[in-house]
Amino acid sequence: MSLSKDEKKKEPSAVERMMGAYLKSLQERPVITKACTSGTITALGNFLSQLIVPNQGNGGKVVWRSVFAYGAFGFFISGPLIHKFYEMLDKIMPKKKDAAMLDGIKRVIMDRLICAPPFLLLFLYIVPILEGHGHAEAVKKIKETFLTVLIMNWRVWTIFQFVNINYIPQKYRVLFGNAVALVWTIFLATKRRQMAQS
Template sequence: MSCHYLHRTKTRLSSLRGKNWQFTSKRNSSLPVHPFHRSFHLFSWYSHQLEKHPLLTKSITAGIIAGTGDVACQSMTESCWNASRTSRFVLLGSLYSAPSRHYFFQYLARAFPGSLPFQVAQRVGMERVFFAPASLAVWLTSLWTLESLMDETSVPKSPFSNVSHYSEQFTTTYPHLLRTSWLWWTPIMAFNFRYIPVQYQVLWVNVFNLVWNTYLSYQTSRRTEKVDQDVSKDQRNRIEDSVEQMVEMHMMSHALY
């Protein structure tokens, strides 16, 4: 009798062991979800999208961050929002900057693998010496072309049809932006290639770009507020115009990444 009972007990336990049991509690179901868990689930979802649709996810993210950075910049330096300018940053961020970085960063990871200082220096050198100058030239030409197409420039022709004017503008703008890019982004790219996984490198650069642009806009807006009230109106306008030009140049330099 006891053997029969023991056999039935083992059979019952084996059948229960094969089932998937989920214990829920009404008492715990109403508890609020901690923000950390929500952030973790959001990051997990984003990581899954990066694995499933890497280029599309990076392009959408870059466009959103570029547009957000420009809106933040305009809110601190402009009296009204220029939607066309924001749309240009979104288009260039999503259709040019993110795809070019996506493929180039993957190439660097394959061509110069490893995390040793010399290997990281190789990737930084390739990005700083070859990719950054070429990308800056393409980005400036694309920006000026979009401005001409949107009728937001004093020159009604694109850089391809008015070479002399844009060549002069290029020679005065490009060297300063390239120096700024080399000075500011070189240590950031070194950290990026050393510690950030390749699938998150574009996101890291875009997020840092958003923080930097917002900080730069805040500092430059504070500088214009400190202009002496006794200065003449023409002088004050010239100072504000120079500050705005500096903001736009820095925005163009850092929107590349």
């Protein structure tokens, strides 16, 4: 039996069904949903950056262990940790309906000073180990890049974090941060390719 035009209009599209399932999962299992989202988007960012800037040392092949390392970090560390940090932040400094700009700035300062430095340390240590480089190489990477990466993080991410923390509902903040990180990863990879070609 075929459906009438009115019945067809009432059926949700595949995208609407996926969004509905995602929102339901986000409501019922927020930590695992954010872990899956973060792991998937982080792995995708690494994969796309390898496509944009192929590794000449291995003939331009995708290093799947690196994709896995980024995805594992997103799933096990980034998604759950950032979720818990945002919960804690909202308890310590709850958003007020008539909040002044100063309150929003204080919330961002907490994120930038309390969350960003240890998060970057974890990233710079764990990802190289998961990629197979070992403890010594991870520590070396931290010593060589931590301060530069932290300063760049403060410069680039502060405005996005201001928007995220003060205007995005808590349940969507990890997703928003991952989406911005994906765009940022692709942007950096594109810049690296342009610099390599010039």
